[in-house]
Amino acid sequence: MKKASIVSIGNELLNGQTVNTNTTYLSSELLSNGIPVVSSYTISDDVDAIVRVFNLAVADADIVLVTGGLGPTDDDLTRQAFAGYLGTELQLQAELLDRLENFFKKRNLRMPDKNKIQAYIPAGAKPIENSLGTAPGIMAEVNPVRKLEWGPKGRSFLSNGVKGKLIFALPGVPSEMKRMFAESVLSELQRFTGGQAVVVRKLRCFGAGESTIAEMLGPACRRGRNPLVNCTVESGIITLHIIASSRDKDAAREMAKKEEKTIRNMLGDLVYGAAEQRLADVVGEKLAQQGKTIAVAESCTGGTVARLLTDIPGASKYFTHGWITYSNAAKTGELGVAADLIDKYGAVSEQVAEAMAQGARKKARTDFAIGITGIAGPDGGTEQKPVGLVYISVDSDNGCDTKRCLFSHDRRSIRLRAAQTALNMLRLKLNI
Amino acid sequence: MKKASIVSIGNELLNGQTVNTNTTYLSSELLSNGIPVVSSYTISDDVDAIVRVFNLAVADADIVLVTGGLGPTDDDLTRQAFAGYLGTELQLQAELLDRLENFFKKRNLRMPDKNKIQAYIPAGAKPIENSLGTAPGIMAEVNPVRKLEWGPKGRSFLSNGVKGKLIFALPGVPSEMKRMFAESVLSELQRFTGGQAVVVRKLRCFGAGESTIAEMLGPACRRGRNPLVNCTVESGIITLHIIASSRDKDAAREMAKKEEKTIRNMLGDLVYGAAEQRLADVVGEKLAQQGKTIAVAESCTGGTVARLLTDIPGASKYFTHGWITYSNAAKTGELGVAADLIDKYGAVSEQVAEAMAQGARKKARTDFAIGITGIAGPDGGTEQKPVGLVYISVDSDNGCDTKRCLFSHDRRSIRLRAAQTALNMLRLKLNI
Numbered sequence: 093m094k095k096a097s098i099v100s101i102g103n104e105l106l107n108g109q110t111v112n113t114n115t116t117y118l119s120s121e122l123l124s125n126g127i128p129v130v131s132s133y134t135i136s137d138d139v140d141a142i143v144r145v146f147n148l149a150v151a152d153a154d155i156v157l158v159t160g161g162l163g164p165t166d167d168d169l170t171r172q173a174f175a176g177y178l179g180t181e182l183q184l185q186a187e188l189l190d191r192l193e194n195f196f197k198k199r200n201l202r203m204p205d206k207n208k209i210q211a212y213i214p215a216g217a218k219p220i221e222n223s224l225g226t227a228p229g230i231m232a233e234v235n236p237v238r239k240l241e242w243g244p245k246g247r248s249f250l251s252n253g254v255k256g257k258l259i260f261a262l263p264g265v266p267s268e269m270k271r272m273f274a275e276s277v278l279s280e281l282q283r284f285t286g287g288q289a290v291v292v293r294k295l296r297c298f299g300a301g302e303s304t305i306a307e308m309l310g311p312a313c314r315r316g317r318n319p320l321v322n323c324t325v326e327s328g329i330i331t332l333h334i335i336a337s338s339r340d341k342d343a344a345r346e347m348a349k350k351e352e353k354t355i356r357n358m359l360g361d362l363v364y365g366a367a368e369q370r371l372a373d374v375v376g377e378k379l380a381q382q383g384k385t386i387a388v389a390e391s392c393t394g395g396t397v398a399r400l401l402t403d404i405p406g407a408s409k410y411f412t413h414g415w416i417t418y419s420n421a422a423k424t425g426e427l428g429v430a431a432d433l434i435d436k437y438g439a440v441s442e443q444v445a446e447a448m449a450q451g452a453r454k455k456a457r458t459d460f461a462i463g464i465t466g467i468a469g470p471d472g473g474t475e476q477k478p479v480g481l482v483y484i485s486v487d488s489d490n491g492c493d494t495k496r497c498l499f500s501h502d503r504r505s506i507r508l509r510a511a512q513t514a515l516n517m518l519r520l521k522l523n524i
Numbered sequence: 525m526k527k528a529s530i531v532s533i534g535n536e537l538l539n540g541q542t543v544n545t546n547t548t549y550l551s552s553e554l555l556s557n558g559i560p561v562v563s564s565y566t567i568s569d570d571v572d573a574i575v576r577v578f579n580l581a582v583a584d585a586d587i588v589l590v591t592g593g594l595g596p597t598d599d600d601l602t603r604q605a606f607a608g609y610l611g612t613e614l615q616l617q618a619e620l621l622d623r624l625e626n627f628f629k630k631r632n633l634r635m636p637d638k639n640k641i642q643a644y645i646p647a648g649a650k651p652i653e654n655s656l657g658t659a660p661g662i663m664a665e666v667n668p669v670r671k672l673e674w675g676p677k678g679r680s681f682l683s684n685g686v687k688g689k690l691i692f693a694l695p696g697v698p699s700e701m702k703r704m705f706a707e708s709v710l711s712e713l714q715r716f717t718g719g720q721a722v723v724v725r726k727l728r729c730f731g732a733g734e735s736t737i738a739e740m741l742g743p744a745c746r747r748g749r750n751p752l753v754n755c756t757v758e759s760g761i762i763t764l765h766i767i768a769s770s771r772d773k774d775a776a777r778e779m780a781k782k783e784e785k786t787i788r789n790m791l792g793d794l795v796y797g798a799a800e801q802r803l804a805d806v807v808g809e810k811l812a813q814q815g816k817t818i819a820v821a822e823s824c825t826g827g828t829v830a831r832l833l834t835d836i837p838g839a840s841k842y843f844t845h846g847w848i849t850y851s852n853a854a855k856t857g858e859l860g861v862a863a864d865l866i867d868k869y870g871a872v873s874e875q876v877a878e879a880m881a882q883g884a885r886k887k888a889r890t891d892f893a894i895g896i897t898g899i900a901g902p903d904g905g906t907e908q909k910p911v912g913l914v915y916i917s918v919d920s921d922n923g924c925d926t927k928r929c930l931f932s933h934d935r936r937s938i939r940l941r942a943a944q945t946a947l948n949m950l951r952l953k954l955n956i
């Protein structure tokens with residue numbers, strides 16, 4: 093199995109300015125393609141340091157992915173270091189210069205002299221097209237044990253058929269890096285790894301913790317299996333990565349599909365979607381398909397549900413009204429929640445959540461309405477009604493369902509989890 | 525000047541599961557204390573790989589900060605690798621075992637046998653207390669050129685007064701790592717670096733781009749200056765880090781204070797706050813101080829302004845009502861926006877933004893109200909009214925101010941920037 097190492101270049105990564113998300117992205121993509129990452133190096137914009145780290149990374153792995161340092165400024169030294177590592181010179185590529193000049197011409201800009209350096213790549217290396225920015229990437233195949241054979245004359249380093257290692261240098265700008273990885277690097281990697289086909293399917297789950305889901309899946313999650321099932325968690329959403337590999341693409345696809353079916357059967361309603369879907373994507377899709385509409389009435393979540401719903405382009409098709417009734421007067425005045433209900437049961441109660449949802453649905457004349465009231469903290473909790481207590485109601489023609497939840501952690505998590513739970517309740521109602 | 529290197533240990537950092545924020549945090553903290561980070565290594569849970577990287581990091585720098593791999597499971601191998609690197613054995617520390625047993629006793633739990641390993645540290649190293657979890661940290665002073673002198677007998681590696689290098693190993697859990705860095709590591713570092721006092725003040729700015737602010741500051745931003753002024757950007761908020769260093773703490777404090785005053789004079793209203801303040805913190809503070817209230821009426825931002833305001837604990841003191849009037853019917857029905865205004869000028873217009881703010885203030889009976897209408901995209905734009913066009917109104921007893929904005933990038937950025945701009949307009953109104 094081929095292994096990879098990642099090299100990140102840039103002072104901004106070593107002074108706390110920038111979180112290195114490129115490494116996370118590349119690690120995940122490489123693993124999804126059956127290539128585990130064994131090490132990762134971050135180094136400042138310094139030629140000697142970069143060359144040294146190139147040597148370390150090539151010693152660790154078969155594939156080295158480098159990001160950063162390909163810009164036009166004096167700080168950007170990856171190009172020079174790459175040539176230094178290869179023992180060759182930078183050469184001007186007429187075709188790259190043309191492309192650069194066109195990039196600026198199209199935008200009615202004069203190309204700054206500084207940018208000309210971006211048309212240079214090490215002799216014998218190949219450029220990788222950048223369709224979003226000015227910095228082309230660079231790739232080279234090298235054979236560390238035959239280093240003396242490398243020539244500055246632009247011919248392939250390994251013309252004699254000896255299989256070497258691959259180095260790719262990409263810009264540090266995440267959007268450019270990701271696009272180039274998908275458009276150019278991935279196919280090179282697939283060729284390099286001998287055409288082992290890897291198919292990844294992602295399933296998104298909500299409604300149970302990671303350990304519960306792992307328990308339900310049992311041996312399906314075992315390491316070293318094929319298909320492999322990996323589990324990651326982010327903001328309450330659990331993602332299962334089904335990774336199937338085979339010599340044959342169709343066979344891998346079939347394996348992944350079969351595994352997905354098995355897992356869906358095991359987890360049932362806990363699986364809400366696939367690929368990059370958020371809860372609001374799925375809820376929005378269902379509402380649009382069924383021609384239904386939704387309104388929200390939020391207290392403790394303060395607009396989080398509305399924001400999640402309207403994050404989705406085209407949400408105006410099904411989302412019309414939202415209220416953030418933070419004060420009791422707002423609950424009474426805007427949603428018609430009876431004042432004596434608040435007096436009797438308190439603003440944080442099943443009864444008030446219900447009245448909020450019902451009031452919102454009546455006023456907005458929607459098919460569904462969500463009502464949420466709770467205590468997001470850090471203050472305002474009591475023994476009977478602690479911080480994290482949230483009542484969530486979903487009202488529809490079929491009546492009003494209310495859930496009492498007790499969320500933990502901080503204000504931020506409590507609010508987000510309450511909003512996600514509301515969307516999930518709506519999703520389950522829409523399934524019927 | 526002493527330099528640092530950071531080593532991150534853990535499979536989860538190399539398979540795309542976890543973004544490495546520890547390195548960002550430590551880099552920033554170290555720089556704030558006058559210690560630049562020159563390299564950073566990420567490696568899987570493997571003893572040989574960890575020892576190899578310890579060697580690289582010690583070669584790079586005077587101070588090595590290691591995170592991760594101190595847990596109780598078989599995957600956690602930093603302890604063993606640390607001993608291996610030092611050429612010593614792991615030794616049971618009675619005091620650490622006591623603390624561990626107490627940790628579980630206090631929580632009425634039986635200590636799993638697995639945890640006992642956490643009471644072992646390499647002979648001659650010192651434990652670092654962990655007040656939040658079970659994993660103590662480990663520190664050792666080493667002298668790479670005198671490696672043969674290290675003994676397994678628990679005496680200091682450098683009893684003869686030769687100044688060596690410092691290695692700190694901390695848990696990977698961010699909350700524990702941060703607490704231990706602040707409580708224990710920082711003072712060791714300050715002693716080690718010869719007591720150079722470093723004072724950092726942060727100023728938060730909104731309302732102009734990074735390059736504009738850099739231009740306004742001119743030579744104040746020059747590299748190598750003392751105080752040094754560093755500029756970072758996140759989600760439209762620009763943070764200026766003023767880093768003053770001196771042999772004397774009071775002198776450094778004075779320098780930073782003076783520089784802050786100079787910068788505040790240069791930037792005026794662009795500086796909205798200090799330290800970790802968000803726009804909503806400052807706006808909320810001012811509203812509470814002045815005993816004023818606020819309501820919001822949002823269309824394209826879909827609840828983002830309300831959410832930002834209610835992210836702040838205690839927001840109920842000043843925030844009472846919010847409307848998300850996504851449909852025209854909601855704007856008319858809930859806020860009393862005249863239908864012919866929408867017909868004549870369109871839902872995205874100065875007139876409608878004003879009517880939304882005025883309608884919200886009237887209904888909620890607040891001192892201020894915000895009205896926002898715009899086109900968040902990606903669809904719905906026209907030549908006259910392109911994606912990114914947003915009208916923002918702030919209504920008060922002194923009349924209604926409206927701003928026409930054209931934001932760029934994607935739906936997410938347009939919505940966030942519009943919401944921040946609204947809060948900033950309110951802030952400037954509250955300054956008067």
